[in-house]
Amino acid sequence: MPQRVVDLDTGIAMVVTDLHGNWDVYRRLRDKFLELREKQAADYLVMCGDLIHAEGSEEVDSSLDMLLDMMALQADLGRDKVIMLLGNHELPHIYGLTLAKGSIQYTPRFEASLTRLDQFYKSAYRRKDIIEFLASLPFFVRTKSGVMLTHAGASSEVNSVHAFERLVNIDHHDLVGQADQELKKYDIESLRRGYSHFTGLSYDDQVKRYLAVSGPEDPRYNDLLRVLFLTGQNTDFDLMWNTLFSQNEVDGNSNYISTIKSFLSHVSRLGPYEQRVLVAGHIGVKNGFGPVGSQQLRLASYTHAYPKRAGRYLMLDCDKPVRNVDELTPFIHHVFPEEEAESLKTPSISGKR
Numbered sequence: 001m002p003q004r005v006v007d008l009d010t011g012i013a014m015v016v017t018d019l020h021g022n023w024d025v026y027r028r029l030r031d032k033f034l035e036l037r038e039k040q041a042a043d044y045l046v047m048c049g050d051l052i053h054a055e056g057s058e059e060v061d062s063s064l065d066m067l068l069d070m071m072a073l074q075a076d077l078g079r080d081k082v083i084m085l086l087g088n089h090e091l092p093h094i095y096g097l098t099l100a101k102g103s104i105q106y107t108p109r110f111e112a113s114l115t116r117l118d119q120f121y122k123s124a125y126r127r128k129d130i131i132e133f134l135a136s137l138p139f140f141v142r143t144k145s146g147v148m149l150t151h152a153g154a155s156s157e158v159n160s161v162h163a164f165e166r167l168v169n170i171d172h173h174d175l176v177g178q179a180d181q182e183l184k185k186y187d188i189e190s191l192r193r194g195y196s197h198f199t200g201l202s203y204d205d206q207v208k209r210y211l212a213v214s215g216p217e218d219p220r221y222n223d224l225l226r227v228l229f230l231t232g233q234n235t236d237f238d239l240m241w242n243t244l245f246s247q248n249e250v251d252g253n254s255n256y257i258s259t260i261k262s263f264l265s266h267v268s269r270l271g272p273y274e275q276r277v278l279v280a281g282h283i284g285v286k287n288g289f290g291p292v293g294s295q296q297l298r299l300a301s302y303t304h305a306y307p308k309r310a311g312r313y314l315m316l317d318c319d320k321p322v323r324n325v326d327e328l329t330p331f332i333h334h335v336f337p338e339e340e341a342e343s344l345k346t347p348s349i350s351g352k353r
Contacts, residue, residue, distance in 0.1 A: 002136040004168040006083055007272060008318040009144045011043030012036075015314040017151075017281025019047075020089070020303040021054030023062035029301065029313060029335065030073065037077075042315065044080075045073075046141055048281045048299075049087020049151035049244075053099075053106040064113040068125060071133055086137040087151045088244040088282070094135050094172050095179075095230065096223025098210045108210050115212040135172040139243075142267070143318040146276040147328070153280040153296060154256070154263035155243040164266045167243060170236050182229040183222060191225050249292050250283055257293040264295065277322050279314060288312035289332050291325040301335055311335035 014033045019026050036042035051070060052063035074082045092099045092107055093114075099106045114127040141149040158164050183191070192203040199206065206224060207213055213220050230237045249256045260278060268274045278296040285298045288305035289312045292298055302311040315331045322328060 001169070001171050002138070004139045004170065005271070006080075006138050006141045007143075008044060008141060010319045012041065013044040013046050013141075013143070013149075013314075013316045013318055014042045015046045015048065015149060015279060015299065015316055016301045017048040017299050018050040018087070018303045019066065019301060020050055021052055021056075021061040021063040021066065022302055023066060025302045025311070025335065026051070026062070026066045026069070030069070032313075044318075045082050046149055047084040048149055048279070049085045049137075050089045050281065050303075051084065051087070052110055053089040055104055058109060061109060063110055064117065064130075067130065067133075068123060071125065071129075083141060084137055085141065085149065085151050086134070086139055086244065090134050090137065091241070091244055094131060095176060096211055096220060096226055097230075098224070105210075108212070111210065112212040139168065139240075140267075142271050142273065142275055143316065144273050145316065145318050145320050145322045146274055147279060147316055147318075147322050148264065148267060148275040148277070149279050149316075151280060152244055152246045152282040153248040153292070153298075154260040154278060155246045156255075156259045157239050157242045157246075158263050158266055161266045161269050163239065164270055166236055167239055168270075170240055175230065175237050176226070179226045179229040183225055188222060188225075191228065192222075195225060195228075248280075248283060249298075257295075260293060260295045277325060277328070279316075279328070286310075288334075289314075294324040294326070297325045297328055299332075309336050 014036065016029050019029070030045070033042055033045040047070065051066055054061035054063060070082070070084055074084075089099065089106060093110060097107070114130055117123060117125065117130070118127045139150065143149075158167060195206075196203045203224070204216075207221055208215070211220055211223055215221070231241075232238065264275045264278065276295065279299055280296065281299055281301070281304060283298060284304040284306055285300045286306045288300045288310040290298050297314070299312060299314055301313050302308055305311040311334070312332050313335060314328065315333060316328070317331075
């Protein structure tokens with residue numbers, strides 16, 4: 001089963017978040033890492049999820065190219081040196097689910113690019129390789145320094161050591177297989193009609209749009225129906241989904257500071273080192289970074305930075321003990337050099353996923 005937690009005991013990690021299909025920013029950060037690595041000033045590149053799904057036009061969405069480049073970089077340098085965590089924007093493609101925010105439909109464009117990858121793209125990778133890569137991604141990085149890296153932050157769903165243990169033992173293939181087995185027990189045509197009735201749209205139109213399938217003969221034609229059998233009371237899928245999609249400090253959770261403390265406590269009991277501070281992306285933040293209490297740093301490398309050119313990355317010494325967020329501030333850097341002359345301001349948390 002894929003490793004859901006990566007432990008880093010030594011070395012310097014360059015921590016990047018949420019690039020959402022922007023090739024220029026990805027290339028800038030990738031090349032900066034390679035430059036630092038050449039100078040022996042960085043040992044790891046950690047991408048904290050949501051590499052894919054641009055909100056702009058298709059012409060500026062380089063999601064697939066970035067993912068292919070990340071896979072090639074891992075193949076070249078090793079998965080122990082180039083680490084990508086699973087984000088909520090990668091997760092739906094493993095299961096054949098849809099993802100939208102308001103009027104923005106994220107998944108259709110990427111699914112279409114995966115179909116083109118099989119048909120036309122001159123690449124060593126195919127759709128199945130992309131899905132397998134996404135399914136293999138870890139959820140967390142733990143460090144000897146006591147800093148834990150993740151995509152969204154602390155989840156109230158992880159309310160015990162047992163819950164965290166369940167989370168890190170999730171196998172996507174098992175969950176997909178279980179849902180597909182349940183699907184076979186029902187009349188498929190009736191399920192399709194029910195799906196269409198619930199959504200108000202033809203199932204055939206939806207599956208072609210959202211999953212870029214050719215028609216009923218496509219083996220992925222029924223994948224949209226999986227959602228009917230993935231969710232339920234206290235399922236592992238719901239635990240994972242709610243953890244990766246959590247809105248944390250902006251979802252009205254007045255007890256989020258307590259959630260962070262509880263989350264880190266449960267994580268620490270299952271790991272080799274006490275984890276005292278979380279670093280996460282996922283949510284917008286003024287000036288590209290900001291504290292959430294004393295035990296979480298919200299980091300935005302581009303998409304969720306306000307303004308975007310205030311994007312930041314973190315250079316983390318994985319061995320040096322860190323007790324609180326303030327101790328990380330000196331190691332936060334600007335993505336864009338022209339911003340480096342600006343004085344660091346104490347930022348406030350704002351925005352949304």
